[in-house]
Amino acid sequence: MYKRCYQSAIVMLLSFFISLVWAQKLDFPVYQYQLANGLKALIKVDKRSPAVMVQVWYRVGSSDERLGETGISHYLEHMMFQGSTIFPPGKLKEIIAVNGGEQNAFTSRDYTVYFELMSADQLSKIFELEADRMQNLSFSANQFNSEKKVIQEERRMRVGDSPLSYTLEKVHYVSNMASPYANPVIGWPGDLKQMTIRQIYNWYFKWYGPNNVTLVVVGDVQPKQVEKQIQHYFGGLKSVVTQPTRRYPLLKTTGPKQVVIRRPGAVPALVMTYRVPSEVTASDKKNVYALIVAADLLAGMHSARLEKDLVRDQQLATSISISYHTVAKYPTSWTIIARPAKGVSLPTLQAAIESEINQLAYKGPSKTELKRVIKVVQARHIYQLDELFGQAYQLGSLECVGLSWKLGNQYVSNIGKVTAEQVRAVLSDNMGANNLTVGEYYPLKEKQSTQVSHEGVTDKMEAYS
Amino acid sequence: MKCFVLICLAAFALVGFADSSPLNIHRFQTASGMWVLFVQEKGLPIVDVDLAFAAGSSRDGKTPGLASLTSACFTQGAGDWNADKIADLLDEHGGVVGKSVNRDMSVITLRSLTDQADLVGNLKTYLTVVSKLNISQQTFNRLKDQRLSAIKMANFRPGYLASRALYQTLFAGTAYATPVMGSLSSVKALSWSEVSAFYQQYYVAKNALLVIVGNVDVAKAQSIANQVDQTLPYGSKASAINIQPTALTTHRIHIPFPSEQATILMGAVATAKNDPRNLALRLANVMLGGQSALSVLYQEVREQNGLAYSIHSVVSTMARSGVFYIGTKTAAKRSSDTLFLINEITSQFAGKPYSAENFANAKSYLLGHFPLSMDSNANIAGLLLTLGFYHLPNNYLQTYLHKLRALKAKQVATTFNSTIDLNKLLVVTVGGDE
Numbered sequence: 065m066y067k068r069c070y071q072s073a074i075v076m077l078l079s080f081f082i083s084l085v086w087a088q089k090l091d092f093p094v095y096q097y098q099l100a101n102g103l104k105a106l107i108k109v110d111k112r113s114p115a116v117m118v119q120v121w122y123r124v125g126s127s128d129e130r131l132g133e134t135g136i137s138h139y140l141e142h143m144m145f146q147g148s149t150i151f152p153p154g155k156l157k158e159i160i161a162v163n164g165g166e167q168n169a170f171t172s173r174d175y176t177v178y179f180e181l182m183s184a185d186q187l188s189k190i191f192e193l194e195a196d197r198m199q200n201l202s203f204s205a206n207q208f209n210s211e212k213k214v215i216q217e218e219r220r221m222r223v224g225d226s227p228l229s230y231t232l233e234k235v236h237y238v239s240n241m242a243s244p245y246a247n248p249v250i251g252w253p254g255d256l257k258q259m260t261i262r263q264i265y266n267w268y269f270k271w272y273g274p275n276n277v278t279l280v281v282v283g284d285v286q287p288k289q290v291e292k293q294i295q296h297y298f299g300g301l302k303s304v305v306t307q308p309t310r311r312y313p314l315l316k317t318t319g320p321k322q323v324v325i326r327r328p329g330a331v332p333a334l335v336m337t338y339r340v341p342s343e344v345t346a347s348d349k350k351n352v353y354a355l356i357v358a359a360d361l362l363a364g365m366h367s368a369r370l371e372k373d374l375v376r377d378q379q380l381a382t383s384i385s386i387s388y389h390t391v392a393k394y395p396t397s398w399t400i401i402a403r404p405a406k407g408v409s410l411p412t413l414q415a416a417i418e419s420e421i422n423q424l425a426y427k428g429p430s431k432t433e434l435k436r437v438i439k440v441v442q443a444r445h446i447y448q449l450d451e452l453f454g455q456a457y458q459l460g461s462l463e464c465v466g467l468s469w470k471l472g473n474q475y476v477s478n479i480g481k482v483t484a485e486q487v488r489a490v491l492s493d494n495m496g497a498n499n500l501t502v503g504e505y506y507p508l509k510e511k512q513s514t515q516v517s518h519e520g521v522t523d524k525m526e527a528y529s
Numbered sequence: 530m531k532c533f534v535l536i537c538l539a540a541f542a543l544v545g546f547a548d549s550s551p552l553n554i555h556r557f558q559t560a561s562g563m564w565v566l567f568v569q570e571k572g573l574p575i576v577d578v579d580l581a582f583a584a585g586s587s588r589d590g591k592t593p594g595l596a597s598l599t600s601a602c603f604t605q606g607a608g609d610w611n612a613d614k615i616a617d618l619l620d621e622h623g624g625v626v627g628k629s630v631n632r633d634m635s636v637i638t639l640r641s642l643t644d645q646a647d648l649v650g651n652l653k654t655y656l657t658v659v660s661k662l663n664i665s666q667q668t669f670n671r672l673k674d675q676r677l678s679a680i681k682m683a684n685f686r687p688g689y690l691a692s693r694a695l696y697q698t699l700f701a702g703t704a705y706a707t708p709v710m711g712s713l714s715s716v717k718a719l720s721w722s723e724v725s726a727f728y729q730q731y732y733v734a735k736n737a738l739l740v741i742v743g744n745v746d747v748a749k750a751q752s753i754a755n756q757v758d759q760t761l762p763y764g765s766k767a768s769a770i771n772i773q774p775t776a777l778t779t780h781r782i783h784i785p786f787p788s789e790q791a792t793i794l795m796g797a798v799a800t801a802k803n804d805p806r807n808l809a810l811r812l813a814n815v816m817l818g819g820q821s822a823l824s825v826l827y828q829e830v831r832e833q834n835g836l837a838y839s840i841h842s843v844v845s846t847m848a849r850s851g852v853f854y855i856g857t858k859t860a861a862k863r864s865s866d867t868l869f870l871i872n873e874i875t876s877q878f879a880g881k882p883y884s885a886e887n888f889a890n891a892k893s894y895l896l897g898h899f900p901l902s903m904d905s906n907a908n909i910a911g912l913l914l915t916l917g918f919y920h921l922p923n924n925y926l927q928t929y930l931h932k933l934r935a936l937k938a939k940q941v942a943t944t945f946n947s948t949i950d951l952n953k954l955l956v957v958t959v960g961g962d963e
Binding site: 092110111112113114115153154157158160161162163164165166181182183209210211212213214215216217218220221224225328329330331365366367368371372375376379382383403405406435436437439440442443444446447449450451452507 | 570571572573574575604612613615616617619620621622623624625626640642647668671674675677678679681682684685687787788789790820821822823828831832833834835836837838839858859860890893894895896897898899900901903904905906907
């Protein structure tokens with residue numbers, strides 16, 4: 065017995081509503097389909113090119129890991145390309161490649177995602193491969209050991225040799241104290257080194273089942289046909305035991321925390337991160353939209369305050385950005401990253417940023433400013449629809465953290481409802497010293513090498529200094 | 530019977546040759562002679578308006594970094610408007626201006642909603658920004674400082690150091706040698722008058738290509754093109770640049786660096802953008818390091834030996850020349866092992882014929898991938914920029930698949946090996962063993 069839901073009428077209505085608000089037409093209908101084994105599918109039609117994007121969203125990520133197994137979801141993601149009982153190692157990638165497709169995967173805090181982009185007539189091939197590795201993963205000890213080295217190289221590349229990433233990793237660990245988001249997705253080096261093949265297989269059997277999956281298909285497809293194919297390839301798969309949902313409310317802190325990192329590098333960096341509600345944990349979702357608007361008012365548009373005041377006018381920073389990932393199962397981070405201008409100390413820069421935040425919290429945005437930022441956020445949302453990947457990502461990520469994919473369609477109107485008062489309130493409530501973790505990165509002074517060892521080239525090349 | 534067979538063959542040949550163009554490209558010129566490439570894409574209420582000028586770093590002359598710094602000035606002042614005013618105007622209508630510079634071209638892009646008020650507003654801002662560049666000395670100094678900070682950071686990225694050394698050596702003495710951003714010393718010395726002169730010379734209609742992709746019709750596209758034409762001075766087209774790389778005097782460069790990984794970059798001079806050999810080179814490159822599942826470098830260096838997370842090879846073509854390179858990062862203490870393995874692989878690749886299966890798979894990948902490269906407005910715009918700026922033939926897209934199908938393994942191998950000597954690559958290492 066399975067339930068079939070037709071959402072097209074509702075989506076059409078929503079599209080119509082949005083088009084009333086906007087005077088634009090965004091008509092991409094979404095169809096929802098669920099199997100008896102729990103697999104949920106979202107199918108969105110976009111006929112602008114003869115391609116299809118498939119994303120398989122597993123509801124497991126680093127936030128499900130404990131110390132001793134950090135990085136395991138990411139490690140498993142790597143092993144998922146290493147063969148099954150039906151397809152030998154490398155075969156999966158080869159089949160996709162030979163058909164001209166692109167594929168990859170990524171692991172995040174709350175989910176692990178496998179995706180393919182292929183011509184729309186290859187959809188069944190993708191389903192065959194994804195259904196196969198959902199149940200039949202099989203790899204050797206050699207492959208496991210070899211992939212460990214690869215992941216260690218990846219860690220060196222992403223973290224070890226990137227001073228800013230290295231700093232962010234430690235800042236987030238401290239900021240996210242007693243939270244599942246403390247550990248890095250790639251895992252700590254010790255856990256990586258000691259990971260066993262048995263741990264990987266256990267993780268796979270625990271989490272990789274159709275009831276933990278949202279399957280997203282976006283492209284030049286016929287929903288009825290896709291539903292038939294999904295039933296055919298995934299219908300026979302067995303569910304795994306559903307894991308209980310864990311709760312980790314925001315830990316109230318009463319003072320700031322600080323992390324200082326010194327590593328070889330060129331330019332200092334300042335990180336200021338605040339723990340804030342996510343779209344899942346917020347008692348009132350209005351606060352989330354207000355925080356998005358606040359972030360963009362400060363650093364997310366051409367006329368953003370920090371860009372104008374601190375980069376252009378006072379020349380305290382050469383760049384400032386703010387990131388806030390709202391689609392998260394647990395309380396999340398609202399993070400400022402800034403590079404100081406020459407001769408400016410990090411504490412000076414921090415004080416200037418705090419002053420700007422306080423100013424905005426106290427007075428709120430002007431009417432014009434609010435109108436502008438809402439326009440920018442709404443436009444950005446539409447621009448992101450240009451990419452099949454972006455469209456699928458929005459659907460899958462919402463479902464994976466326990467929200468409805470329909471929230472994506474309401475985004476534009478929710479942003480439009482944010483008021484100046486709400487912006488003031490969220491800034492006052494969240495952006496205080498008690499909720500702040502500061503990261504300061506200082507480049508280690510290396511000896512100044514000005515000659516590069518080679519022969520034949522006469523120009524003296526600038527080395528790092 | 531013979532006649533019938535001939536007719537059938539002829540029909541087949543015609544059908545086989547005439548792949549329909551995957552894109553409906555409108556090409557036209559404005560009064561100034563500026564070429565415009567336009568593709569209408571419905572479905573989303575957005576439009577991309579991109580201007581590409583022959584104003585890349587190959588025009589820096591004795592002042593490396595000039596082209597790049599000029600680009601950095603856009604949106605920071607125009608006519609009577611300062612950066613704040615321009616920022617307000619763009620945000621008011623949700624417009625996004627982007628900029629990029631490489632060795633050949635400088636591109637300034639506008640992404641706008643197609644709602645009437647927004648489009649009119651954003652176009653006005655965009656055209657003013659492009660045609661009336663004007664910034665204060667204070668703003669110029671700030672932009673310079675920001676650029677110097679960016680160069681300082683780049684100088685501490687092993688990948689950047691490797692790439693910089695590669696281009697500097699392969700193209701020594703030519704306009705492709707210097708890094709696009711310039712150096713700390715060369716940028717420090719740049720003046721606003723030099724930037725202004727560069728701007729006035731190169732940012733003109735006769736030196737521009739206009740690309741429009743999005744939800745506007747032909748009439749609207751023509752109207753936008755006319756607006757551009759009426760706003761930019763006509764000027765004159767930039768002269769052709771001559772790039773004649775000379776033979777290498779060194780094949781080995783090592784840059785010591787305190788990193789956990791060693792960066793390895795091995796390269797050689799390759800072909801220009803419109804070289805007829807390119808399709809064969811691209812096909813061969815798929816098997817070497819261009820597509821992970823199908824490439825020997827990925828399979829042996831990463832999959833079998835776990836020596837790297839990323840390894841790939843690229844044929845990168847430019848207006849007057851090009852670069853082939855193999856790039857990877859590996860644990861510092863294993864850099865000589867990895868280098869040794871790569872040399873073995875490339876030596877075999879150059880010396881042995883391609884297996885029928887590998888060749889067929891690589892061809893199949895390129896054939897299948899072709900339509901996918903046009904799956905977004907942004908990708909289509911990028912494709913049009915390439916077609917237009919590098920004067921690729923009008924039937925390039927239509928004949929691509931046919932030309933690809935016609936390639937044979939032996940001929941591809943000969944073309945690749947005679948163009949790129951894999952046994953004589955310039956090897957650059959940053960970090961790791963010497």
